[in-house]
Amino acid sequence: MLSTSPPDFLSLMADDKAFFKALGQRLAALRKEAALSQQAVADQLGIAQQTLAHYEVGTARMPVSIVPAFAKLYGVDANELLGLPGATGRRGRTPLLQKQIDATPSTAQRPSRRSLMQMLDGVLAQANRF
Numbered sequence: 001m002l003s004t005s006p007p008d009f010l011s012l013m014a015d016d017k018a019f020f021k022a023l024g025q026r027l028a029a030l031r032k033e034a035a036l037s038q039q040a041v042a043d044q045l046g047i048a049q050q051t052l053a054h055y056e057v058g059t060a061r062m063p064v065s066i067v068p069a070f071a072k073l074y075g076v077d078a079n080e081l082l083g084l085p086g087a088t089g090r091r092g093r094t095p096l097l098q099k100q101i102d103a104t105p106s107t108a109q110r111p112s113r114r115s116l117m118q119m120l121d122g123v124l125a126q127a128n129r130f
Contacts (some may be wrong), residue, residue, distance in 0.1 A: 020081055021058030028056040030074040030081075045069050 031041055038056070041051040045066065054060035071078040 016061075017058065019083075020061055022057035023081075024056040024085060025061075026081060027052075030054070030070075030076065034074060041073065044073055093117065 031038070038052050039049045042052045045052070047066075051060065055062045067078050067081060071081050074081070
C-alpha cells in the first residue's frame with residue numbers, strides 16, 4: 001500500500017507569507033524610487049490606495065494579472081519584480097530614466113541637456129557596479 005502524507009499546509013502558508021512580504025517590500029521600494037505616492041500608483045492601476053498599501057506590507061495577495069501592470073509602471077522585468085532568479089537587474093529601469101529625460105523641456109539649452117545625459121550615464125555606471 002502506497003502511503004502518502006498530506007502536504008504541510010502550515011509551512012506552505014509560512015512560505016507564502018514570506019514571499020508576499022518580500023514582494024511588498026520590492027513594490028514599495030520601486031514606488032519610492034520613482035517618487036510616486038501610493039494614491040498615484042493606485043490610480044494608474046485602477047485599484048484602491050488601501051489595496052496597494054496591503055500589497056506593500058504583504059497582508060494581501062495580489063492577483064497574478066496585475067504583475068505586468070506593476071512591472072510596466074516601474075520599468076522593470078516581471079521576474080525582477082517577483083524576485084525570481086535570473087532577473088534582469090537594474091537594466092530594466094532604463095525606461096523610467098528615459099521618461100524623465102523625455103520630460104526635460106525641449107527648450108532646454110543643448111549644453112544643459114548634454115550635461116544631464118552625462119550625469120545620468122555616470123549614475124548608471126555606478127549603479128551597475130553593485
